[in-house]
Amino acid sequence: MLKNDKQKYYNLVKICGGLIILSLCAVFIYFSSEAQEKKPEPYQLFYTANHSYESKDYLKAMENYIAILDQGIESGNLYYNIGNSFLKLGRLGHAILCYEKARRLIPHDSDLRANLAYARSLAESVNDGSSENILMKVVGAIFGSYNLREIILAATVLYLILIILVGIFVANPFASRRLKIPIFLVAILFLISLLGSLVRYFDDHILRHGIVIQKDIACKYEPIDKSTTYYILREGSDVRILSTRNAWRQIARPDGKTGWVKRDAVEEI
Amino acid sequence: MRQFIKIIISVLMVLTVVSGRAVAADKKFVVNLDRNRVSIGEKAQLGLSFYGTQSMPAPDLGNIDGLDVRYVGPSTMMTVINGQVSSSITHMYSIQPLKIGKFQLGPFTFKYKGDDYSSNLVFLEAVDERVAPIAQASGANMLQQFNMGDRIYLTLFVDKPAAYANELIPVTVKLYVNRLNVSDIQLPSFDQAGFSKVEFKEPKQYRERVGGALYDVLEFKTSIFGTKPGDYHLGPAKIKCSVMMPRATSRGPMSDDFFPNDPYGGSMFDDFFTRFERYPLELKSKSVDIVVLAVPTEARPANFTGAVGDYQFIYTASPTKVKVGDPVTVHMDINGTGNFNTVIIPNLESTSGFKTYEPQVKTEENRKSFTQVLIPETDTVKSVPKATFTYFDPNSREFKTIIQGPISLQVEKAKEEAPSQVVGPTPGIQAPAPSRDADLGRDIIYIKESPGIWFKKGKAFYTTNIYLGVVSAPFVLLMTLYVFRRRQTRMQTDSIYSGRILAIGASKRGLKDLSTRLKTDDAKLFYEALFNTLQSYIGYRLHIPPAGITVNAAIEGLVQKEIDPAVVSKVKKLFDACDLTRFGYIEVDGRKMRDDKRVLEDVIKYMERKKV
Numbered sequence A: 001m002l003k004n005d006k007q008k009y010y011n012l013v014k015i016c017g018g019l020i021i022l023s024l025c026a027v028f029i030y031f032s033s034e035a036q037e038k039k040p041e042p043y044q045l046f047y048t049a050n051h052s053y054e055s056k057d058y059l060k061a062m063e064n065y066i067a068i069l070d071q072g073i074e075s076g077n078l079y080y081n082i083g084n085s086f087l088k089l090g091r092l093g094h095a096i097l098c099y100e101k102a103r104r105l106i107p108h109d110s111d112l113r114a115n116l117a118y119a120r121s122l123a124e125s126v127n128d129g130s131s132e133n134i135l136m137k138v139v140g141a142i143f144g145s146y147n148l149r150e151i152i153l154a155a156t157v158l159y160l161i162l163i164i165l166v167g168i169f170v171a172n173p174f175a176s177r178r179l180k181i182p183i184f185l186v187a188i189l190f191l192i193s194l195l196g197s198l199v200r201y202f203d204d205h206i207l208r209h210g211i212v213i214q215k216d217i218a219c220k221y222e223p224i225d226k227s228t229t230y231y232i233l234r235e236g237s238d239v240r241i242l243s244t245r246n247a248w249r250q251i252a253r254p255d256g257k258t259g260w261v262k263r264d265a266v267e268e269i
Numbered sequence B: 001m002r003q004f005i006k007i008i009i010s011v012l013m014v015l016t017v018v019s020g021r022a023v024a025a026d027k028k029f030v031v032n033l034d035r036n037r038v039s040i041g042e043k044a045q046l047g048l049s050f051y052g053t054q055s056m057p058a059p060d061l062g063n064i065d066g067l068d069v070r071y072v073g074p075s076t077m078m079t080v081i082n083g084q085v086s087s088s089i090t091h092m093y094s095i096q097p098l099k100i101g102k103f104q105l106g107p108f109t110f111k112y113k114g115d116d117y118s119s120n121l122v123f124l125e126a127v128d129e130r131v132a133p134i135a136q137a138s139g140a141n142m143l144q145q146f147n148m149g150d151r152i153y154l155t156l157f158v159d160k161p162a163a164y165a166n167e168l169i170p171v172t173v174k175l176y177v178n179r180l181n182v183s184d185i186q187l188p189s190f191d192q193a194g195f196s197k198v199e200f201k202e203p204k205q206y207r208e209r210v211g212g213a214l215y216d217v218l219e220f221k222t223s224i225f226g227t228k229p230g231d232y233h234l235g236p237a238k239i240k241c242s243v244m245m246p247r248a249t250s251r252g253p254m255s256d257d258f259f260p261n262d263p264y265g266g267s268m269f270d271d272f273f274t275r276f277e278r279y280p281l282e283l284k285s286k287s288v289d290i291v292v293l294a295v296p297t298e299a300r301p302a303n304f305t306g307a308v309g310d311y312q313f314i315y316t317a318s319p320t321k322v323k324v325g326d327p328v329t330v331h332m333d334i335n336g337t338g339n340f341n342t343v344i345i346p347n348l349e350s351t352s353g354f355k356t357y358e359p360q361v362k363t364e365e366n367r368k369s370f371t372q373v374l375i376p377e378t379d380t381v382k383s384v385p386k387a388t389f390t391y392f393d394p395n396s397r398e399f400k401t402i403i404q405g406p407i408s409l410q411v412e413k414a415k416e417e418a419p420s421q422v423v424g425p426t427p428g429i430q431a432p433a434p435s436r437d438a439d440l441g442r443d444i445i446y447i448k449e450s451p452g453i454w455f456k457k458g459k460a461f462y463t464t465n466i467y468l469g470v471v472s473a474p475f476v477l478l479m480t481l482y483v484f485r486r487r488q489t490r491m492q493t494d495s496i497y498s499g500r501i502l503a504i505g506a507s508k509r510g511l512k513d514l515s516t517r518l519k520t521d522d523a524k525l526f527y528e529a530l531f532n533t534l535q536s537y538i539g540y541r542l543h544i545p546p547a548g549i550t551v552n553a554a555i556e557g558l559v560q561k562e563i564d565p566a567v568v569s570k571v572k573k574l575f576d577a578c579d580l581t582r583f584g585y586i587e588v589d590g591r592k593m594r595d596d597k598r599v600l601e602d603v604i605k606y607m608e609r610k611k612v
Helices: A002-035 A040-054 A058-070 A076-088 A092-105 A110-123 A134-143 A148-171 A173-206 B002-011 B139-146 B465-493 B495-520 B523-541 B551-560 B565-582 B590-610
Strands: A208-212 A217-220 A229-233 A238-245 A248-252 A258-262 A266-268 B029-033 B037-039 B044-051 B067-081 B084-097 B101-105 B109-112 B115-118 B122-127 B152-158 B162-164 B168-177 B181-183 B204-210 B213-225 B230-234 B237-246 B276-284 B288-293 B309-318 B321-323 B328-338 B354-356 B360-364 B367-376 B387-393 B398-404 B410-412
Touching (some): A002 A148, A002 B465, A040 A058, A040 A076, A058 A076, A076 A092, A076 A110, A092 A110, A092 A208, A134 A173, A148 A173, A148 B465, A229 A258, A238 A266, B084 B101, B084 B122, B152 B276, B168 B237, B309 B387, B309 B398, B328 B387, B465 B495, B495 B523, B495 B590, B523 B551, B523 B565, B523 B590, B551 B565
Parallel strands (some): B162 B288, B321 B410
Antiparallel strands (some): A208 A238, A208 A266, A217 A229, A238 A248, A248 A258, B029 B044, B044 B084, B067 B084, B101 B122, B109 B115, B168 B213, B181 B237, B204 B213, B230 B288, B237 B276, B309 B328, B328 B367, B354 B367, B360 B367, B387 B398
């Protein structure tokens, strides 16, 4: 009886271990396949666009860049280059919008940070993060250089490591004493990365951030043309999109004042 | 800049003033040894120098009897001889004698790209005793040895023996060379306590006749300025370089007695027996006295900031017709001669009504320009304020002030939203001020040359089912492992629990076995299985090893557990039926077997309900 149980137990441990390792492999294969999904056409378009940019034909460059987006793919560098093209064409709002989109993909890129700061200085729309709460500021300080994908990936890897450690802890009572500290540390790291993931996800996807892409937009009290203007929004300003109704968007300024603007005046990041 | 000059100087590497005998200038291929006498086991360096090319491959010297020859590597060189630039490549070989004797190296002949190269010959003597290395002549010794004090020297000259503080003082350092090969010339340096840092410009090269002798001159120019009044000594200026000299050692069979130790004496044998060596040399000039005067304090304007020189001030602004909030760029150019290090932006009279940014400063030779952006904040502004620049002119010894402006400016109101009424604006939040360190004149960083990693738009990995599976599967497995482990622990520590679990297992397996046996219609095997099932089930339930269960033990145990006597009776009957059939006392049919199986099931059901 005992022999049979032991055998079953070891078989189960083996199966669990194998499946966890397979899961880890699946994660990395998935990421690598996602990252290496190379198609020749987007590359060709990208380099053609770069050539047009070098020839100072910014409109043509932008056409090619946007043609890549139309294929349903995106990259941080692509948004960065589109932002540059917009800036060269004097369309500050669009440039800032594209830089912000790029920031969600390559937040660590110093060139992007410099160009975004420069564009914001031109638009006089400094986003100093003063409207963020403490949690977001803390998460921003820890994970500011990483995008949501990277934070979730880190959390996932930590989670799987934690599962493995806890699995060993459960399966082998003799190893449990040695594993307490590693499990505690990994659990702390996992919780931090999980918190970072949730906050960043909330900021990126739940709070709908937008950029004013037209010059001096009148923000109204009501979604009616003849309504009283509440305040004027500068091109490139940050807003939060609260709702959309027909041709109007309800937005909130960083100081919390809400109002209605024409739908095409603000674009979501 | 200094690095750049060094590079230029290194290109001009060898400044040569050649004596009556040219140093292999007309030869294309020269062979030399770094020493001509070595002991067994020591190595000498053999150099094969090809002039007029830098692409000559390493020649194969082949086997030389008694010598171990190994190729070390090439080195290329640019040389200036009498103003003529030539290039050369030297292939170095390591030569180690294997026996005592005198070895002749060369003449070597090679053919390359149609050109014939033929070398001189050199001799290497291998001796038994240890050969002391030839002492390197120091620069001073070498000058003394060859009596060359008037052949190469350095001078330091300042245009003004006295100057005001912050006034530029031109300094000239000249290197005079008379018929010598000089290389590796470094930039001059000198003691400069009390003066600004010295940066030399690119040197000029020309010829100058001094005392009847023609010298090649390398002229280094710079400007310094005194930082505080006082009497100072400038210099001595120093220059480090190398001089290519014939080696002052034995030169073969026809040496000193007939040909004195004058490297430029000229001998038909010199070409064969003379080898040139590089001697490091540090030349020093005389020092110069300079008096630094204080800028007068009398009549010194309040806005004097230390600019000393002779300047002009140009002041412009554009555009001069703007709207409120539009930038006006003000250019302030200071031209002239003098010390631009101490020139700061001219003073604007008043910038009230303007938003201002940090000025952009650009310094060129004899010019410093300031670009200041002013943004009118109101339409009441009528002019760009006047600017004042004050400096001290050391030639006229007086302060001068240049006032430019004001420049008239037409400022219009900014365009407003006509149809709407604007209420409650909070400009401080609506238009945050640009960061303080915003650089005017900066521009965007160039586009990325590669697209980076592609992602599917709007489709992140963490939203896919695969990811959910990857995340949830390990958790489920962990929970399974946990439950199994807990059950296993309980089985080991909780006998009641383990008995119940094992009894259930035994009954299930037994009933399944009975069903199988029933189909075979073999009564003996059926009751055998029935007995085992009953024995195992009751044994586990009563916590008695199944092998130890007999009819009496089972009945006794059941009675102790206060089991219904009818059930006890059924159990007894089942045991009896098993015994009678197994041992062949009676024969039973299928119906009886099915009935007994049903009785067993009833017993098990009762026991499970009773939770014995």
